[in-house]
Amino acid sequence: MHIYKRMTEKVVIIGGGAAGPKTAAKLKRENPNIIIEMYTDEQNVSYSACGLPYYIENIIPNIEELLVRSPEEFERHGIKVFLRHKAIKIDKRNQMVVFEKLTTGEKLEVYYDILVIATGARPYIPDIENVNDFNNIYTLRKLEDGVLIKNAIKKADTVTLVGCGYIGIELLEAFIKNGLKVNVINNHKYIMAMFDDDISRQIQEYVMKKDGNNINLYNNQYAVRFEGENEKTNKIITNIGEEIESDFTVICAGIVPNSEIAKEAGLKTGVSNSIWVNSHFATSYPKIYAVGDCCEKMHIVTKKHCWLPLGSTANKEGRCAAINIASNNCDFAGVLGAAVSRYFDYTVCMTGITEREAKELGYDVITTTVTKEDRAGYMPEAATITLKIIVDSKSREILGVQGIGTGDAEKRVATVSIAIMNAVKVDEFMGLDLPYAPPFSTAIDPLLNAINIIQEKLDKNIK
Amino acid sequence: MHIYKRMTEKVVIIGGGAAGPKTAAKLKRENPNIIIEMYTDEQNVSYSACGLPYYIENIIPNIEELLVRSPEEFERHGIKVFLRHKAIKIDKRNQMVVFEKLTTGEKLEVYYDILVIATGARPYIPDIENVNDFNNIYTLRKLEDGVLIKNAIKKADTVTLVGCGYIGIELLEAFIKNGLKVNVINNHKYIMAMFDDDISRQIQEYVMKKDGNNINLYNNQYAVRFEGENEKTNKIITNIGEEIESDFTVICAGIVPNSEIAKEAGLKTGVSNSIWVNSHFATSYPKIYAVGDCCEKMHIVTKKHCWLPLGSTANKEGRCAAINIASNNCDFAGVLGAAVSRYFDYTVCMTGITEREAKELGYDVITTTVTKEDRAGYMPEAATITLKIIVDSKSREILGVQGIGTGDAEKRVATVSIAIMNAVKVDEFMGLDLPYAPPFSTAIDPLLNAINIIQEKLDKNIK
Incomplete structure (x- = not known):
């Protein structure tokens, strides 16, 4: 691989979400x-x-609060920003990108010494009849999407969510808080289906126990047709003929990488059509890097390519790619898929792989699930957490953990993340010295308790 | 070393605080x-x-809530409990302990096959004139101490704390909350002197800014004489002649191990007179183990013996010792001194060693201190944390971290604990995949931000 040390050249970055700006700033x-x-x-x-x-x-009252850095701030730091410029072609032989100026339709050819593709991802739109025929079907990805949905709420009593993962459950909270009745069409056994069934079942139970009066849950089915008139849909028909009425719809059924421009330029793609990169974020073609949601990841646990696009990862990748462009010495470890969300006071989080994934990959797994108070039971702020730990019985390494509950499950999942990155065995974990005081944890942390149980199971060969 | 596999024998445990009961139960x-x-x-x-x-x-309204397990519960699990029995001598050759029954003065000789010393620690009483002559000078260690201090508050307007470490700051909160004026005599530059000066100064500033009207702080001095009458002291004279008046006094100037009985029996002792043990908690004499606050620890960072007695450690040690007594295969990694406390909404926590300790030990250290919001700044619950990271510039390993602030510093310190245990280099840390969502952290966690700065300092050799 070519190493780029001479850096008075020009770096062109396509994309201004998270990874692109981070690359530029670093x-x-x-x-x-x-x-x-x-x-x-x-x-x-x-x-x-x-x-x-x-x-x-x-x-958050004003959408401006979500702006991290303005174009002017980048300009002040000597980074030129071009808004409303859509990249339409990469001419890799001539080191040019063709942009369309969206305000005028004008085409620009821009030369690069190094190109960084940070085109991100976009919502996945399932193949539902008439999905493009109505103007009250939304997705949530860009700032303007947020404004549109917030406006839609004002005139609505009911809404339908198509899909219910991390963004779905956050929108569910937003809609319930704003007094809407919510339909959820979810083509899985339970909502939050990225968790193991036993965990997602508990998440669903909590949500429905709290707000079931205002939520109609349509599990194990999918939308097949939108119906309506005057550019407004008011009815969704599902695959089993269910007719679901609401004032507007938000599709949050996952995302797909914006990799077409790279693919058309002949760059190698990988899992889920994401752009293939090596551990330095170099693509398959010289002088072109890719970072963030558009590019493929390496999974630390499975050691396989994957596509787990997350905002925190995008930032780290941008930083690492910048170091490589400048001096070529940042080797990115990969991802664990560490993620967290919440439904009001109820946290849902995970890191590593699930039991389901581990079994599919052929691991001989041992798991345990503990439900404990997150701090000394006599403290008024004590609350319950459930931790599910998945361990490879051969290597005795932790493969993943899922945490849920009104207590601080997220801290434990963060702690395990670094253990997984370092292939820590359950036996080494037992003595883990964690800070303890009654307002913060228990004398034997729930995480250590779970690990202890796993260790006993391993030693006694209990499945 | 002798390995004890045959276990129909009798195990005698001296001590019922944390490590003893944990050993028994496990x-x-x-x-x-x-x-x-x-x-x-x-x-x-x-x-x-x-x-x-x-x-x-x-x-906590009732002190009974602090009871983890009753004697009856132990009895139900087949563990005999003897209350108010003081161990006065270990006859190690004949495998006997002599106990005095405190209710009657009667002496008992108790045979053991295996002895576990879990005698804990007691408050350190500085050499202050008349310290034993008054009945309104307290320490806080046992349940009855808590009852005495709670009663003392009822009749008091002012109190003096001698010392201000973890227990001191927690008592300070308790006294301020109960409307007392508090004098603090602290023989250090700042309160919470186990932290580096730059951090303890900030802790002190927060405390004094919040409640300075009701706190008189006497730093850099120590009590030399108590004065008073009718068994009540109402005045403390310090080494520089300061006269400090209050209705009662609590001494929280550290603790000392209850190791005398072991020492008198000829067992080897170590740092701060704590009982020497190996990584299996065996003492220097066959068939005798020691666990918890009375025994010496191995420091994971310094690889030196130390004495860092903490409740969470005591529990882990009890568990590990029990495994060794039963089957002899639990090797204890040691301690980091991970600890946390809070002053109202302000968390103070640390793990590993401080910059001061690192320098004393001859490390060539690089440090950084970052002050950041603990979660996305636009979330209403966002609060500030300050993290100080200490890194060995030779090995590039993290030696310690100190965290303070109204935000969630403790999660970051917990995360670093496992990194230190696994000798993770700052370079490996950069890609750490932590769960992220706006209510929980920032896209680049403050911890990763601090690590990134350290890495840059290391690479550019900036001190």
Whole structure:
């Protein structure tokens, strides 16, 4: 692989969400003389898309609060920002990108010495009849999507969510908080189906116990047709003929990478059509890097390529790619799929792989699930958490953990993340010295308790 | 070393605080046939001493809530409990302990096959003139201490704390919450002097900014004489002649191990007179183990013996010792000194060693201190944390971290604990995949931000 040390050249970045701006900012710090141009087809750069559900919920009053850095801030640091410029073609032989200026339709050819593709991902739109025929079907990805949905709430009594993963459950909270009745069409046994069934069942039970009066849950089915008139849909028909009425619809059925431009340029793609990169974020073609949601990841546990696009990962990748462009010495470890969300006071989080995934991959797994108070039971703030630990019985390494509950499950999942990254065996975990005081944890932390049980199971060969 | 596999013998445990009961309970689960007798000079066994400040503060209404397991519960599991029995001599050649029954003065000789010393620690009483002459000078260690101090508050307007470490700051909160004026005599530059000065200064500033009107702080001095009459002291004279008046006094100037009985029996002692043990908790003499606050620890970072007695450690040690007594295969990794406390909404926590300790030990350290919001700044619950990271510039391993602030510093310190245990280098840390969502953290966690800065300092050799 070619190593790029001479850096008075021009770096062109396509994309202004998280990974692109991070690459630009870090690269400028690494080498202030470098010329950086960042292009985005949006009206904004560098914003926190993850905050949108809380804007919709009204926890965040102004959408401007989600802006991390303005184009002017980038310009002040010597990074040129081009808004409303859509990349339409990469001419890799001539080191050019063709952009369309969306305001005028004008085409621009932009030369690069190094290109960074940070085009992100977009909502996946399932193949539902008439899905494109109505203007009250939304997705949530960009700032303007958040504004549209927030406006839609004002005129609505009911809404339908198509899909119920991390974004779905956050929107569910936002809608319930705003007094809407919510239909959820979820083509899985339970909501939050990225968790193991025993965990997602508990999440669903909590949600339905709390707000079941205002939620109609349509599990194990999928939308096949939208019906309506005057550009508004008011009815969704599902595969089993269920007719679901509501004032508007949000599709949150996953995302797909914006990798077409890379694919058309002949760059190698991988899992889920994401752009193949090596551990330095170099693509299959010289002088072109890819970072963030558009590119493939390496899974630390499975050691396989995967596509787990997450905002925190995008930031880390941008930083690492910038270091590589400047000096080529940042080897990215990969991802665990560590993620967290909440439904009001109820946290749901995970890291590593699930029991289901582990079994599919052929691991001989031992699991345990403990439900404990998250701090000393006599403290008024004590609350319950459930931790499910998945361990490879051969290596005795932790493969994953799932945490749920009104207590602080997230801290334990964060702690396990670093254990998994370092292939820590359950036996080494037993003595883990964690900070303890009654307002923060229990004398034997629930996590250690779970690990102890796993260790006993392993030693006694109990499945 | 002798390995004890045959376990229909009798195990005698001296001590009923945390490590003793944990050893008993785990050992009984490991081998239900074993005969276990647990002796304590107190009226209770198995209670959470760490909860006492919150009982005094009135957060916990009834002291019974601090009882983890009653003597009856132990008896039901086949563990004999002897309350108010003080061990006065170990006859190691004849495998006997002499106990004094405190209710009658009667002496008992008790035979053991295996002895577990879990005698804990007691408050350190500085050499202050008249310290033993008044009945309104308290310490906080046992349940009855908590009751005495809670009663003392009722008749008092002012109190003096001698010392201000973890227990001191928790008592300070309890006293302020109960409307007392508090004098603090602290023979250090700042309160919470186990932290580095730059951190303890910030802790002190927070405390004094919040409640300075009701706190008189006497730093850099120590008590030399108590004065008073009718068995009540109302005045403390310090080494620089300061006269400090109050209705009662609590001495929280550290603890010392209850190791005299072991020392008199000829067992090897170590740091701070604690009982020497190997990584299996065997003492220097066959068939005698020691666990919990009375025994020496191995520091994971410094690889040196130390004495860092903490409740969470005591529990882990009890468990590990029990496994060794039953089957001899639990090797204890050691301690990091991970600890946490809080002053109202302000968390103070640390793990590993401080910059001061690192320098004393000859490390060439690089540190960084970052102050950041603990979650997305636009979330209403976002609060500030300050993290100080200490790294060995040679090995690039993290030696310690200190965290303070109204935000969730403790989660970050817990995460680093496992990194230190596994000698994770800062370079490996950069890609750490932590769960992220706006209510829980920032896209680049403050911890990763601090690590990134350290890495840059290391690479550019900035001190």
